[in-house]
Amino acid sequence: MSAKAEASVRFELPDEQAMVRFGGSIASLIRAPLIISLQGDLGAGKTTLSRGILQGLGHSGAVKSPTYTLVEPYKLALGAVYHFDLYRLVDAEELEYMGFADYLADGQLCLIEWPERGQGFLPTADIAIEIRQLGDGRCVTLCANSALGEQLIIQLGVG
DSSP states (O other): SSSSSOOEEEEEEOSHHHHHHHHHHTTTOOOOSSEEEEETTSSSOOOOOOOOHHHHHOOOSOOOTTTHHHHHEEEEEOOOOOOOOTOOSTTHHHHHTHHHHHHHHOEEEEEEGGGGGGTTOOOSSEEEEEEEEETTEEEEEEEEESHHHHHHHHHHHHH
């Protein structure tokens, strides 16, 4: 990855449908390979935003949180997409045993919920997304950590 980028952008989204639409907006700008981390409290909307991204990339089925399986793979036009939920990870070293590096090498897009649980084993995400509750809606902040992430955030911010 290139030098740390400085771009960030913040959005206020009023409801779940807005989160899904926002995920579709992100999807329309994705240039692979890309790693997106999603942070927020339980129920903040990480999986909802992931669903919007996956649907925006052409997935038409259900999108469930991979809380118990740790990873849910999708084969889409973009290529291999992996949705991770590390909430139940006991030790970050488990990522090594599950072949996490292979997923990263194969994946055109990796969505990682609860990335703080894999600290020390996860690469820096191209885009870090933080979701916070804001009344009935959500405040979503995207921060770029790579040139590719910065390009997406700039396009999203002006679009």
